[in-house]
Amino acid sequence: MFDQIKEKYAELGVDVERALEVMASTPISLHCWQGDDVAGFESDAGELGSGLAVTGNYPGKARTIDELRQDLEQALSLIPGNHRLNLHAIYGDFGGEKVDRDEIEVKHFQSWIDWCKKQGIGMDFNPSCFSHPKADDGLTLSSPDEETRQFWIKHCQASRKIGAAIGEQLGSPCVTNIWIPDGMKDLPADRLSFRRRLETSLNEILSEKLDPSHNIDAVECKLFGIGSESFVVGSHEFYMGYAQREQTALCLDAGHFHPTEGIADKISSVMMYVPELLLHVSRGVRWDSDHVVLMDDQTQAIMQELVRCDVLDRTHIGLDFFDASINRIAAWAIGTRAAQKSLLLALLEPAEKLREAELAGDYTTRLGLLEINKALPWSVVWEEFCRRQGAPGELELLGAVKEYETAVLSKR
Numbered sequence: 001m002f003d004q005i006k007e008k009y010a011e012l013g014v015d016v017e018r019a020l021e022v023m024a025s026t027p028i029s030l031h032c033w034q035g036d037d038v039a040g041f042e043s044d045a046g047e048l049g050s051g052l053a054v055t056g057n058y059p060g061k062a063r064t065i066d067e068l069r070q071d072l073e074q075a076l077s078l079i080p081g082n083h084r085l086n087l088h089a090i091y092g093d094f095g096g097e098k099v100d101r102d103e104i105e106v107k108h109f110q111s112w113i114d115w116c117k118k119q120g121i122g123m124d125f126n127p128s129c130f131s132h133p134k135a136d137d138g139l140t141l142s143s144p145d146e147e148t149r150q151f152w153i154k155h156c157q158a159s160r161k162i163g164a165a166i167g168e169q170l171g172s173p174c175v176t177n178i179w180i181p182d183g184m185k186d187l188p189a190d191r192l193s194f195r196r197r198l199e200t201s202l203n204e205i206l207s208e209k210l211d212p213s214h215n216i217d218a219v220e221c222k223l224f225g226i227g228s229e230s231f232v233v234g235s236h237e238f239y240m241g242y243a244q245r246e247q248t249a250l251c252l253d254a255g256h257f258h259p260t261e262g263i264a265d266k267i268s269s270v271m272m273y274v275p276e277l278l279l280h281v282s283r284g285v286r287w288d289s290d291h292v293v294l295m296d297d298q299t300q301a302i303m304q305e306l307v308r309c310d311v312l313d314r315t316h317i318g319l320d321f322f323d324a325s326i327n328r329i330a331a332w333a334i335g336t337r338a339a340q341k342s343l344l345l346a347l348l349e350p351a352e353k354l355r356e357a358e359l360a361g362d363y364t365t366r367l368g369l370l371e372i373n374k375a376l377p378w379s380v381v382w383e384e385f386c387r388r389q390g391a392p393g394e395l396e397l398l399g400a401v402k403e404y405e406t407a408v409l410s411k412r
């Protein structure tokens with residue numbers, strides 16, 4: 001069946017084997033925070049804050065580093081291909097010690113690096129500028145309080161050093177992504193001063209030159225959050241300008257814009273001006289709710305743009321969702337596989353024919369081809385990809401999830 005379908009695609013000029021090669025060499029960075037509802041392992045961890053919220057209380061959440069690693073290993077076994085781990089700083093291996101954010105060092109993350117090495121995967125990193133008493137007023141790198149601002153600068157500087165060590169030890173650059181919650185519930189009187197302070201802080205953080213083959217800096221914008229409805233210091237325009245000027249990677253989170261504003265259309269523009277893109281593939285439902293990614297129009301449009309613009313080699317695909325109302329391993333597997341299926345569908349597009357039709361002004365053929373493509377049996381190619389990569393096919397997935405739930409999660 002697969003061979004027949006390959007021929008069908010070839011009739012449209014699509015090289016299925018090439019698509020499978022690209023799939024196999026496109027890692028997705030699995031966010032650790034889906035595994036424990038963004039709690040982390042700090043000895044004095046407080047409530048989740050800074051506009052981040054997780055709803056649900058599905059049993060079996062990871063409570064320790066070992067449990068989180070065990071769950072990640074299970075999730076990785078359910079996802080075809082070779083992927084990465086995306087770790088937030090609050091997930092350090094602190095051994096029960098109180099280590100404040102400005103004191104984190106490579107040694108606190110060494111066991112994660114070793115674990116990634118053992119899994120044969122790369123690793124990405126994030127300073128955690130939230131859920132901390134020094135972020136309680138909603139301000140970190142843009143704070144007018146100099147002590148607070150310096151504290152978060154030190155945390156981000158330390159995070160970059162950890163990122164560089166991760167990249168060096170694993171032989172694959174670590175994307176270190178800075179997201180800060182800074183903003184205001186109500187109308188600010190002086191937006192500019194907050195943005196100037198953020199710029200100054202970022203300049204200080206990035207002033208140390210690190211080997212780009214070890215560490216890639218990224219900055220992530222947001223339109224609004226809970227408690228920052230009227231003003232977010234790190235807006236899209238702010239970071240677009242900053243990333244372009246400083247030639248850092250730009251992070252686009254699919255949930256960080258107006259509820260009806262997609263990020264797909266931004267890709268062709270931003271890639272003209274920034275060297276690299278980090279994606280936080282997410283699904284906002286009415287707000288930045290971080291629902292599990294689906295193979296929906298938004299996700300498909302994002303992947304289409306990466307393929308059509310030929311920017312996969314300059315893009316780091318990460319995920320950002322956290323749902324505690326369902327099995328957390330299923331959330332990782334379903335969300336990551338949805339992103340992958342969307343990528344596969346994009347790779348199976350009759351790209352040449354679509355372009356030819358567009359150039360010739362034949363928009364009827366262009367529209368028709370897009371619909372024909374959806375009707376082709378792409379799922380047979382997906383099943384073949386899962387089979388070759390030793391991952392369960394679609395019909396096996398939930399069984400594997402349930403088995404692990406019974407054997408492991410239900411005993412926690």
Ligand SMILES: C[C@H](O)[C@H](O)[C@@H](O)C(=O)CO
Nearest residue numbers: 033126179220253280320
């Ligand atoms: C944990 C957060 O989701 C993450 O750091 C950030 O990327 C974000 O999207 C905040 O809304």
Ligand SMILES: [Mn+2]
Nearest residue numbers: 220253280320
């Ligand atoms: Mn994000």
